[in-house]
Amino acid sequence: MSVLKIKDVSKIFPNGNVRAVDSFSLEVADGELVCLLGPSGSGKSTLLRMVGGFERPTSGEMTIDGEDITHVPPEKRPTGMVFQSHALWTHMNVFKNLAFGLKLRKVAPDEIKRRVEAVLDLVGLAGYGTRHVAQLSGGQQQRVALARSLVLEPKILLLDEPFASLDQHLRERLREEVRDIQQRLKITTLFVTHGQDEALSMADRIVVMRDGKTEQIDRPDVVYREPQTPFVAGFIGTMNLIEGNVANGIFSKAGYSTPLPVSDGPAILAVRPEALDLAVASEGSQGKVHRVTDYGTHGLVDLELNDATRVKAMVSHPDLFRAGQGVTLAPRAIAAYRDGVVIHRA
Amino acid sequence: MTAIDAGQPVLAAPERRRPIGLLLVAVPVLLVIWLIIWPIISAVIQTVWVKTPEGGNSFSVETYRFFFSDGYSLSNLSITLWTTGVCAILLLVVCLPIALYLRFSDSKVAAYVQGLAIFPMFVPSIILSFAFIRVLGPNGTVDLVFNAVGLPKIRSPYLTPWGPVIGLVWDNIPLTVLILLSGLGNVSNQAIEAARDVGAGKLALLWHIILPRISNSVLVAISFAVLGIFSAFTLPYVLGPAAPEMMGPFMQRTFRELFEPQTAITQAVITFGFCIVFGLFYVRSVARNQAP
Structure with missing residues (x-):
């Protein structure tokens, strides 16, 4: 049971007094995949980074399973983030990339090996442990990045435009795979994208954001068929x-x-x-x-x-x-x- | 067929350009041979191909045998190695935190810190030496301040082995910081955030993510510092003790005051030998780190 609650969260950047996120509230249910969708500058990545602990909210509160995480540093949060640029550590091979977090948690070597192999199998990279990350394709690197988060069994999985650097064909294939894995593991997921196709095909619910505020939160079909504002109507699909x-x-x-x-x-x-x-x-x-x-x-x-x-x-x-x-x-x-x-x- | 004929001059172009390219690199290559390689070879020859009392020449390693059996020469070599090692460690201890702060700080203060760290680059060694004496020397600023507040005099590092260490570290801070900063530029913010995301604290981040990624820069910075410090002259000459002395002042004194040019050249060849060992270690390490 992992429920993420975001209540009245705002973020004002001191430089230029920019209000990136404005009184944002959201509840993500256990096992649900929610997409934050919006144009550049709508505050979706800032919001995700606040959930991950990489930005401090100016005001508001965030809880995971009722536990306040608003001011908890990222290394102590039960979240796992997949970055747009993969952010793999190039001086480590695939196994070491995945094992690093487990080693920090002082997991026994046998258990590390078992969990890393299991998660590599899950993302379709069984046998790739000894490969250097530079030897992998963009899609394989993104799978390793996903596996690195999943191996720690986070309560909340955060995906920050994970397919943005991939070509269209690979993007379509990977989003299906990620959705399959997410449903299989029933992991609560917050997913940032500016691609409406991604949001419509993957999400249980979509949050359309604009200027740091929520325009609409609904199921993908409802957002498409019954947009609540002219902005949503114009942003989702062709209208x-x-x-x-x-x-x-x-x-x-x-x-x-x-x-x-x-x-x-x-x-x-x-x-x-x-x-x-x-x-x-x-x-x-x-x-x-x-x-x-x-x-x-x-x-x-x-x-x-x-x-x-x-x-x-x-x-x-x-x-x-x-x-x-x-x-x-x-x-x-x-x-x-x-x-x-x-x-x-x- | 026409296309092939038309293509011929294009294919021949690199052949024509080759002499121009060789001529362009010939000038610096010849300068390196003339000003660096030849003096090295000449120095080595002069130390092993010595004049005999009969007026002829013969092969001899007597000057090297003397150096490595003479207690004073060995203590000079040993103080040079000690100074170089201590300076290298202190440079890392001082410069790495500065470089880390400059890389990861968003504060406006960082610009001032960078300015201060780079400032010694523009100060000549001789000015730096006298500034050191005025501040840390006997009756220097520190002594005066201590005296004014009723504290006892400090044991001045001036004319002790620590004098050159402090001066050389200060002198080498800018280059070391700049090289480390350039290496840290290759560590992306997302790589750092990804490590924090999987649970890495500040120490784990430094040890497992940052240091391995900047190992080449650390090697380059330390190699440059070591090569410069090992053969340094001005700062050890002005700030260091009379005996034992570092190899730079030792060579100068042997040449100018003892009028023993062959012994001085031998000391120079031995100094070069140590420097080239550091140089080869650096090249090997960088090559190994860059291998896939």
């Missing part, structure tokens, strides 16, 4: 965000209008490209096709509304559309935002 006005229950923008049962005033209409149907129209068109891209399995049509606002629509038959054609838009699912919060979803 058309059309700024317009609502009058008498009709949203309108540059010749395009659609019913929107909310009070009058400005609003942002959010429509996913896959939820926007197009029809070629010789008269009464609401937009004009700018470009058609055929991806084989589907097509993506770039449209321009009358005021040059760009909108994307996913179509199953891209060959039906040509640049310059007039089209009408028919959204199947919409959300509307005002003052940064959702006001309508249909």
